[in-house]
Amino acid sequence: MTRLTTCLDAESVAERAAAHVTRQLQRAKEERGLAHVALSGGTTPGRTYELLAREPGLWDEVHVWFADERCVAPDDPESNYLLAEQSLLSPASIPAERVHRMRGELGPEEGAAAYAREIGEHLPSIAGGPPVLDLIVLGIGPDGHVASLFPGAETLDAGEGAICLGVHDSPKPPPERITLSLAVLRAARGCLLLANGTSKADAVSAMLGEESRHVPASLLRRERLTLIVDDDAAPPGPRP
Ligand code: 6PG
Secondary structure, three states: OOEEEEEOOHHHHHHHHHHHHHHHHHHHHHHHOOEEEEEOOOOOOHHHHHHHOOOOOOOOOEEEEEOEEEOOOOOOOOOHHHHHHHHHHOOOOOOHHHEOOOOHHHOHHHHHHHHHHHHHHHOOEOOOOOEOOOEEEEOOOOOOOEOOEOOOOHHHHOOOOOOEEEEOOOOOOOOOEEEEOHHHHHHOOOEEEEEOOHHHHHHHHHHOOOOEOOEHHHHOOHHHEEEEEEHHHOOOOOOO
16 A cells, blocks of 8 residues: 655655655665665655754765756766755765766666666566666656656556666656656555645546556556645645
8 A cells, every 4th residue: 555645734744754764775775784765856855855964974874866867967967966966975975986877868778777777786586577776766757757657658568678778759858768667666665655735636646556567657656655635736635
């Protein structure tokens, strides 16, 4: 079952999300000596990253990965890396050797292949399955996309062996992107999905309904999913 928390506003979402990430990273470090977290871009998680940058010691032994990237240079205002860099990586002084950037400037295919190789060098897979991240932080589009896995896209059929994929026709600009595969999202020990605002309400309700390729967020492993939303994005019904 998905754990759903509804908060009063976007600031409370960010506070709850930062507390969740903190707990999951601490737990991974206690259990395995290090932690692997993947970040998303977009407008929603920035405040969470800012709060997380203030946690002393939290980022020791943590490797930072990305759920997706736009095919732009890392200093482009559209870059997901730039958002993370400004809100978290630089303020928390996370050393470059523990930050694994998707190289969007290489283009979708080359960038995805390079990232799959880098993941293979650092991340354990269990019993030959996909590599296992401790936590993936996700936003959701009004169309139900997560990372750069869009409704009905071929990338959703890439199979268990796919780690990282190139995207050429993203309906959300820019069209060229790199994304972790659905298999990697599903293999993670946890996914944390954040949603704020009325424009996300239908997508949040849809992802909690039947699994569908037309709502990629509905394909996440529900028992490993934590959903934190504000009142405006919350599904109808009593507030949990
Ligand atoms: C991206 C993302 C994408 C994002 C959602 C939500 O590169 O755009 O990683 O999956 O998380 O589109 O975006 P907002 O937070 O801006 O609504």
